[in-house]
Amino acid sequence: MGDKIRLEEEDKGMLESVLGHEAFSFLIWSASNKVPDEFRPKTKDLGVQDGLHKILEGSDWNYAIFWQVSNSKSGKSALVWGDGHYKEPKGSEVHENRGENVRKRMVLQKLHSWFKGHEEGNLQLKTDLVSDLEMFYLTSRFYLFPFDKSSSPSQSFNTSRSVWVSDAESCEEQYQSRSFLAKLSGFQTLVLVPVKKGVLEIGSFKSIPEDHGFATSVKTLFNECHPKGLPKIFGQELSLGGGSGGGAKAGPISINFSPKVEDELDFGGESYGIQSNRVYSGNSSNGHRIDPGMNHVIGGVLNSQPIISALDQSNQDSNLMDRKPRKRGRKPANGREEPLNHVEAERQRREKLNQRFYALRAVVPNISKMDKASLLGDAISYITDLQSKIRIMEAEKEVNIRPEVDFMARKDDSVIRVSCPLDDHPVGRVIKTFREHELVVNDTNVSTTENGKVIHTFLFQALGDAAAAEQLKEKLDSAFPE
Amino acid sequence: MGDKIRLEEEDKGMLESVLGHEAFSFLIWSASNKVPDEFRPKTKDLGVQDGLHKILEGSDWNYAIFWQVSNSKSGKSALVWGDGHYKEPKGSEVHENRGENVRKRMVLQKLHSWFKGHEEGNLQLKTDLVSDLEMFYLTSRFYLFPFDKSSSPSQSFNTSRSVWVSDAESCEEQYQSRSFLAKLSGFQTLVLVPVKKGVLEIGSFKSIPEDHGFATSVKTLFNECHPKGLPKIFGQELSLGGGSGGGAKAGPISINFSPKVEDELDFGGESYGIQSNRVYSGNSSNGHRIDPGMNHVIGGVLNSQPIISALDQSNQDSNLMDRKPRKRGRKPANGREEPLNHVEAERQRREKLNQRFYALRAVVPNISKMDKASLLGDAISYITDLQSKIRIMEAEKEVNIRPEVDFMARKDDSVIRVSCPLDDHPVGRVIKTFREHELVVNDTNVSTTENGKVIHTFLFQALGDAAAAEQLKEKLDSAFPE
């Protein structure tokens, strides 16, 4: 691996200084291992350009990128560049020194040559000078986020949680390896909105406070309004922000409740010191079971096993002593002081368990009763449901695209016949539409292109009138829903 | 719905008397609603006939059916007839009265006419007389098991648990709506083995005790040995039953341990009286934490919410008093007798909770520590993993088969161009193989058949020698794995 990329030492320095170290090494790695070859873009022109435009127009947002789910042959999945749009803020004049600008252009050209073949459109800049925003946007095109690596977009998609950070430091964290260019650009707000087929990333130079309506309306729009036409409702929904939408789809995971950012950053369930006490004291004067989960850090991401360890420190401080004497349970009856430590340990064990229960409540939908046992029962049946769902989907995927191949070697020539169910064939719906309209196809042809596409061409006589043609066109459009 | 099926009253009576009431109404419903039309068979000739033969040959099994996962356009899934095989026991002579036989044939013909189009091969019977086994087998062809309805095969697939019942009554239960014909046939053993793409159903007139090796070897065979060739290992593995196999795939759910049937029938986790006590007393003399889950009814199916209710009866009996005085915990210190009920209630609450914990342990794979808190943590991350897996798969499925369609209406004729990524196209792998071998295709052709298939034909010049042809053939075979 890495045979293609040969770098002079000075080029390396230039790239690294322009892109930042982390972005540089990511892109080198990506290009060397031909990662984008594996995760090819699938469908081009996703019909989301309009939507991206609408988001930016008349707003304080500066760019929007649609990261699209794509899978490799080896079964891995990643978020790859789907489409994007950006606009410079109105009054901004880019005044930079020449040398810097020259280097930027060179870096962009280098990147472009590395990833050639995937982006046929050569880089065309809006102005002579390359702004920081432009630089960020154009390099993002060459990015991708594998699902088996942790990244903000992939996590947002996985958990189907929106991310909204509106200060520079949080942005820097979220941008991860792209943070160098993001910091140069000066982004103050970054929003990640998971949608059906990927993640929407929207950024702004200004600090925009969280607007839950905006996120949900964007989400519902990108989940439903794909079929090219009718972007009427779009601007409307966007401007009034959240009036309509109301995602009745009831995703399994509850979205972040409040503008508190730490919901997404702090790995929930393991912060004992202050938070726990707050819950405790808050409850002890209030009755003990008014859904304490709401008060708590809500389960967070819990993305992996190692979380289970790191506790048992950070709680030996002041807040340990002023614990309320606990209204419930056994009355003190404290003769000795030897078991006092034991009592505290047991307290912590209980609290840890309850933490987990709250976290479990957060990830299991359709909790029947708030009861602990019921919760476990629900969780179990939910898990089995998910398992069977996955089992079914996997079996379907395997059985789907597996045509029969007959090979016949004859004397002078050979014949290969590939037979495939009409429903699984890309032109299946088209052919069915033909049959419905009783169209007679005069000629048909199949060809392949250089960039890995199969093109079917059907030729038939003109239709009776324009109306019929229009009807057929609509029918064809609706044949591929969404 | 139900326009197609018109029945004379006498026909109805005949069908019902031959098929049994439940099978009759199921088949009527299925045919009327054209259910098999929705779940079409996808791929024909799955290459499992050899396997099915091998299972029956030289054994006491009388029939084997492979139920295959299939999905409808509306997104539902079901197990449909994939393939099957049956054999009459050696010494059996079918001697029946004429009238019965005539009615059977008429029923079969009626069924065949209802479901025409799906099974092109007309019914050809092995003998003049239709045996009960034959009757059962042939009507099963018209069956199917939707996943949103509860049935033994679909449950077996969902939970990926094998089912093995070896007495007539249990068989009757498992066969559900097919039980009438099954009872007539006199099946004493029914085995359901979940495999990758469906469920294997195997039955016998004899009562065959559970053989775990048989199930696992069948499973691994049907999961791996699809690629037509090399059925050598097959007979071997099958005969010695379980020596090799050893499903290292570590399915998330443990298979039923013992021949006890109630594992699957009794909804686990709610039987307190005797079982609980057994566990308790067994442990109390033994140290308290030697994986009590193994002693317990293992979570069972837990298929739905309503399980959570039915308890709190059935425990007011003798076994309540002789409960061991409980080695652990607070020493009696029993002055009053008023709280004795409270104590018992609390005991039950705890036990219920623990039941759920055991059940949870059973459905969550990769338990890091046997600790309760860790278990919850594992369960949570497992759930989020499953959720994201499902999210990714759904996004992939949507983005997959969605080609671009261009419609151009011109003066005299019209053109439709369908563009589709090579990787998603059925002939993609074939074309890639051509390119690898630098084959020049002389002619190609696409046609569709009556029964809903698309057939691509490629014609090219003869290859250099037979070896090259063989190599290409192998390459093509291996292009579609499994």
Place this chain on the structure above:
DNA sequence: ATCAACACGTGACAC
């Protein structure tokens, strides 16, 4: 008043 659900302190084990 009963009843279900919890949290608490405590003794018992195990490593």
Place this chain on the structure above:
DNA sequence: TGTGTCACGTGTTGA
């Protein structure tokens, strides 16, 4: 010798 986990009986609270 602890350190962590569990089960038990009990006190308490809301329905």
